[in-house]
Amino acid sequence: MKVKIKSWTMAAYWTWDVKEDDLCGICHNAYDACCPQCSMPGDDCSLVWGQCSHVFHLHCIEQWLASQTNGGTCPMDRKTWSTVSAAT
Template sequence: MKVNIKSWTMAAYWSWDVDQDDVCGICQASFNATCPQCHVPGDDCSVVWGQCKHVFHLHCIEKWLATTPGVTTCPLDRQPWKTVSAPT
């Protein structure tokens, strides 16, 4: 018996490598959702880790750091903010 496939649909799922219950400490939106500035989750609404181990949407922490020129601290613990490439 020969089977001919007439059509097929492919689906994918992605998720950031953060705890599923975690939310951005600034906007309080889930990391698998978007920040208030974005419309579609994914690469345009990425997450960033700080050396202090806190995680935020990229746009949220950029806006936070821009609101107080000269002061670059984590909004949750007030330690100096330093972005790291991956959680350690």
């Protein structure tokens, strides 16, 4: 189930501590927020798990892999990226 939020005033309501582990390693947005390419939380911005156990927004890793010239590697550890599973 997804929640549509009409106005996203992150600075005002972002009170809980965001652990670094909860942030996408590419865009540094929280996993439960959407990536910068999506206009608002609740857009179809799913997460993908890689074989190296890192998690990114689908759009972030897609863009990252598209920018790679020597095959896809994880931006965190430079291991060959292999998607294990995706969730919405």
